[in-house]
Amino acid sequence: KAGVTQTPRYLIKTRGQQVTLSCSPISGHRSVSWYQQTPGQGLQFLFEYFSETQRNKGNFPGRFSGRQFSNSRSEMNVSTLELGDSALYLCASSQIRGKNTEAFFGQGTRLTVV
Amino acid sequence: TQLLEQSPQFLSIQEGENLTVYCNSSSVFSSLQWYRQEPGEGPVLLVTVVTGGEVKKLKRLTFQFGDARKDSSLHITAAQPGDTGLYLCAGEILFGSGAGSYQLTFGKGTKLSVIP
Numbered sequence: 234k235a236g237v238t239q240t241p242r243y244l245i246k247t248r249g250q251q252v253t254l255s256c257s258p259i260s261g262h263r264s265v266s267w268y269q270q271t272p273g274q275g276l277q278f279l280f281e282y283f284s285e286t287q288r289n290k291g292n293f294p295g296r297f298s299g300r301q302f303s304n305s306r307s308e309m310n311v312s313t314l315e316l317g318d319s320a321l322y323l324c325a326s327s328q329i330r331g332k333n334t335e336a337f338f339g340q341g342t343r344l345t346v347v
Numbered sequence: 348t349q350l351l352e353q354s355p356q357f358l359s360i361q362e363g364e365n366l367t368v369y370c371n372s373s374s375v376f377s378s379l380q381w382y383r384q385e386p387g388e389g390p391v392l393l394v395t396v397v398t399g400g401e402v403k404k405l406k407r408l409t410f411q412f413g414d415a416r417k418d419s420s421l422h423i424t425a426a427q428p429g430d431t432g433l434y435l436c437a438g439e440i441l442f443g444s445g446a447g448s449y450q451l452t453f454g455k456g457t458k459l460s461v462i463p
Contacts, residue, residue: 237389266450275455276390276435289442289450323389325451332449333378333397333439338389 235260237326237339245345251312254342258305258326264288265307266336267299270321279322282307283329314346350374351438353454360426361462368421368457370436377439377449379412379419384433384456426461433458 238257246252258265267279278291282301299309305326311318321343325336352371360366370379378397382390394403396412396419403410407430409422419436437451 268453276437276453278450278452281450289448325389333395334449335392335395336380336451338382338391340387340389343387 237324237337239322239324239339239342241342242340243343243345245347246314247347248314248316250314251310252314252344253308253310254322254344256307256309256324256326256339258307258324259337262326262328262337263305264327264329264334265301265305266325266327267307267309268323268325269293270323270341271319276323279309311344316346319344319346350440350452351436351454353434353436353457355457356455357458357460359460359462362428363425366423366426366459368423368434368436368459369418370420370438370454371418372438373417374438374440375416377416377441379416380437380439380451381410381419381421382435382437384435390433390435423459426459428461428463431459431461 240255264283266281268276270276280299281289285301296312301307321341323338323341325338327334327336354369380395381393384390394410399414399416401412407424411420433456435456437453439449442448442450
């Protein structure tokens, strides 16, 4: 079956702009988690969506938001981009994101803010 | 403050050597997962350990979960160039309340280079 698909793969934006990233989970998976990966901080949890509801949120400013659609596809949005938002954004899908649940990652979207 | 500390951060070894990567925390995890990530790709799950003291083997890779479920190690025997990559440990913790609120918290990773 198809894996997790993230689009676009690469993106260059200017400071102050906003950006929307997309994640299509594995068919049948209802949980989508988003992570930001930078060389200095590693992978940091942004938020998780399950059945169209945000269930958990990491320690990021309100400029970072997301949503999930009825088909489990998820989008994340970053408004008023800053240089420090340059990172690899990864999404992971799981069947339910319960205890000991395996997470499958997409290839990520490389965002560069100039 | 990083919840999970991985060491070493960088490791460059010759093909055929053995190595161990460590993942330490003061927190208890319900499970611990190890991933490998190659440049330009997302992390790929290698193994999940759940029980304190558990040891799992995946060909030349041996994973161990500490007795107290706070730390883990990854040992690679006779490393090959194909083992090159970023190795990430991730501990599963309960966010908020409710049975379905487990999330992964990651270490910063160990970047391994195996030289032919």
